[in-house]
Amino acid sequence: xxxxxRQFRKRSxxxxxxxxxxxxxxxxxxxxxxxxEHPDISxxxxxxxxxxxxxxGMIRSxxxxxxxxxxxxxxxxxxxxxxxxxxxxxxxxxxxxxxxLNQDVEKSSGCRVxxxxxxxxxxxxxxxAQ
Amino acid sequence: xxxxxRQFRKRSxxxxxxxxxxxxxxxxxxxxxxxxEHPDISxxxxxxxxxxxxxxGMIRSxxxxxxxxxxxxxxxxxxxxxxxxxxxxxxxxxxxxxxxLNQDVEKSSGCRVxxxxxxxxxxxxxxxAQ
DNA sequence: TTCGTTGCAAACATTTTGCAGTTTC
DNA sequence: GAAACTGCAAAATGTTTGCAACGAA
Numbered sequence: 035x036x037x038x039x040r041q042f043r044k045r046s047x048x049x050x051x052x053x054x055x056x057x058x059x060x061x062x063x064x065x066x067x068x069x070x071e072h073p074d075i076s077x078x079x080x081x082x083x084x085x086x087x088x089x090x091g092m093i094r095s096x097x098x099x100x101x102x103x104x105x106x107x108x109x110x111x112x113x114x115x116x117x118x119x120x121x122x123x124x125x126x127x128x129x130x131x132x133x134x135l136n137q138d139v140e141k142s143s144g145c146r147v148x149x150x151x152x153x154x155x156x157x158x159x160x161x162x163a164q
Numbered sequence: 165x166x167x168x169x170r171q172f173r174k175r176s177x178x179x180x181x182x183x184x185x186x187x188x189x190x191x192x193x194x195x196x197x198x199x200x201e202h203p204d205i206s207x208x209x210x211x212x213x214x215x216x217x218x219x220x221g222m223i224r225s226x227x228x229x230x231x232x233x234x235x236x237x238x239x240x241x242x243x244x245x246x247x248x249x250x251x252x253x254x255x256x257x258x259x260x261x262x263x264x265l266n267q268d269v270e271k272s273s274g275c276r277v278x279x280x281x282x283x284x285x286x287x288x289x290x291x292x293a294q
Numbered sequence: 295t296t297c298g299t300t301g302c303a304a305a306c307a308t309t310t311t312g313c314a315g316t317t318t319c
Numbered sequence: 320g321a322a323a324c325t326g327c328a329a330a331a332t333g334t335t336t337g338c339a340a341c342g343a344a
Binding site for chain 4: 040041060061062077078081082085098101102103
């Protein structure tokens with residue numbers, strides 16, 4: 035619908051932005067990326083919608099890098115690499131998430147597992163070169 | 165030396181506190197825990213020393229839980245469980261960290277791996293009961 | 295008119311920093 | 320005296336919220 039498309043214009047733009055990037059952006063990075071198409075979008079709107087998407091399970095938080103929260107529209111379990119030099123966050127699609135561990139955890143701890151995050155840190159290729 | 169012991173009285177207390185707990189505390193939690201023995205310790209000192217320990221590699225940051233950073237004096241690789249209900253952070257000593265993945269990551273991505281973190285989230289036994 | 299979305303500014307929470315005072319060497 | 324550590328208060332940072340305005344149903 036055109037009307038509803040208009041009503042959710044900015045909300046959709048935020049989700050689209052997140053879905054079309056591999057940079058695992060922060061709220062501010064999303065805000066910057068949207069600036070050309072939506073010069074009047076406010077940072078509060080970005081925060082509000084990211085928060086909404088998160089509670090709806092449409093996006094995931096990867097935790098904070100240097101004090102700022104980073105998001106990922108890819109909610110499938112996958113592994114990340116965070117560069118301590120440039121704060122880039124990258125997917126590591128080649129590395130398997132050991133899914134069978136979930137049951138081990140539930141058995142040995144009595145906790146109900148709802149999510150799992152495997153993250154490597156270090157220096158990316160670019161930063162090693164320097 | 166007694167002198168140096170006195171000079172680093174509070175610094176040592178902070179590290180001891182972190183080493184003697186399994187609660188993976190935040191700065192404020194450390195501050196609270198130290199209150200009985202050191203009623204005059206300031207939160208800024210806790211922050212400053214935690215930050216120092218972190219750069220020295222004596223402690224690890226586990227990232228933020230509900231917006232506050234949590235620390236661990238156990239720097240050996242091990243797995244954590246974070247309860248989304250009560251924000252408790254627990255060790256999962258029974259679960260193996262797949263150490264051999266480090267080389268896979270370096271080979272496939274060209275990144276130099278310096279750390280690895282495997283964290284499960286969900287509801288702990290206590291919170292499930294409710 | 296009612297509801298949902300937004301921008302703006304203010305509020306908020308956590309963390310960091312400047313500075314002066316103290317202790318140690 | 321120089322250097323290191325601390326408390327306090329202020330500042331800085333990232334995030335959330337109240338409110339009025341607007342648009343859609």
